[in-house]
Amino acid sequence: xxxxxxxxxxxxxxxxxxxxxxxxxxxxxxxxxxxxxxxxxxxxxxxxxxxxxxxxxxxxxxxxxxxxxxxxxxxxxxxxxxxxxxxxxxxxxxxxxxxxxxxxxxxxxxxxxxxxxxxxxx
Amino acid sequence: xxxxxxxxxxxxxxxxxxxxxxxxxxxxxxxxxxxxxxxxxxxxxxxxxxxxxxxxxxxxxxxxxxxxxxxxxxxxxxxxxxxxxxxxxxxxxxxxxxxxxxxxxxxxxxxxxxxxxxxxxx
DNA sequence: TGTTAAATTAATATTGATTATCAGTTTCGA
DNA sequence: TCGAAACTGATAATCAATATTAATTTAACA
Numbered sequence: 001x002x003x004x005x006x007x008x009x010x011x012x013x014x015x016x017x018x019x020x021x022x023x024x025x026x027x028x029x030x031x032x033x034x035x036x037x038x039x040x041x042x043x044x045x046x047x048x049x050x051x052x053x054x055x056x057x058x059x060x061x062x063x064x065x066x067x068x069x070x071x072x073x074x075x076x077x078x079x080x081x082x083x084x085x086x087x088x089x090x091x092x093x094x095x096x097x098x099x100x101x102x103x104x105x106x107x108x109x110x111x112x113x114x115x116x117x118x119x120x121x122x
Numbered sequence: 123x124x125x126x127x128x129x130x131x132x133x134x135x136x137x138x139x140x141x142x143x144x145x146x147x148x149x150x151x152x153x154x155x156x157x158x159x160x161x162x163x164x165x166x167x168x169x170x171x172x173x174x175x176x177x178x179x180x181x182x183x184x185x186x187x188x189x190x191x192x193x194x195x196x197x198x199x200x201x202x203x204x205x206x207x208x209x210x211x212x213x214x215x216x217x218x219x220x221x222x223x224x225x226x227x228x229x230x231x232x233x234x235x236x237x238x239x240x241x242x243x244x
Numbered sequence: 245t246g247t248t249a250a251a252t253t254a255a256t257a258t259t260g261a262t263t264a265t266c267a268g269t270t271t272c273g274a
Numbered sequence: 275t276c277g278a279a280a281c282t283g284a285t286a287a288t289c290a291a292t293a294t295t296a297a298t299t300t301a302a303c304a
Binding site for chain 2: 290291292293300
């Protein structure tokens with residue numbers, strides 16, 4: 001599908017790029033409303049999908065069921081504080097797994113690895 | 123809360139223990155209905171919680187939002203086929219991360235690590 | 245064994261997040 | 275500028291999970 005330029009989509013993208021933390025759908029809805037007061041929730045969901053397809057933003061669904069969005073930065077993993085809820089990133093080399101070991105042993109072609117680490121940071 | 127013996131709870135536990143794969147809530151509801159045709163969905167959810175508290179079963183919420191149950195075996199990780207949906211387990215040493223590295227660098231006390239690996243097995 | 249309070253049940257209403265539908269509006273290339 | 279495709283906001287529909295409630299079952303104990 002070809003994209004048209006839409007003010008609402010730009011607003012949503014800006015909200016996510018300007019945020020210094022992971023945002024929920026509600027966070028995005030609230031922030032977008034300040035720019036476009038008449039924006040509807042359906043427009044939020046629709047554009048989050050489109051922006052994700054275009055690799056402009058990235059969706060993270062933690063295993064507690066909550067969904068967060070952040071600007072696209074490629075594959076990485078999350079560390080979530082179970083007390084204050086703060087979400088930070090975990091990168092190599094702290095996190096390491098033998099992809100080829102798993103591929104060989106299980107006869108699979110791995111295409112995505114998703115890890116969430118829970119702990120207390122405060 | 124003290125537990126009473128309940129036929130329904132035993133049925134649900136048996137369903138999960140007898141299954142040779144990860145079950146969704148609907149799978150469990152359907153299977154339990156064969157034993158106790160009058161069982162309600164609320165009873166399923168309530169007992170899944172209780173059985174999980176008692177460490178008799180284990181809940182896995184994949185990052186696509188789907189929830190699965192299996193008999194309790196302690197911490198482990200999952201490999202999901204994106205084609206056939208088959209779920210298998212991934213164990214050390216194929217999967218390894220430096221818990222203390224992450225703890226020191228981020229000043230956290232880690233209490234849970236959840237990883238889902240996606241690939242094609244067929 | 246009979247009584248009784250606590251635990252459990254099935255049915256149903258409610259919630260919360262997300263998706264589908266739809267009629268009207270906007271965008272943009274020919 | 276015209277028209278098809280993309281997009282919008284409102285709202286209905288869906289889906290998983292939780293809360294409520296009145297009736298039933300369990301098990302401790304008199």
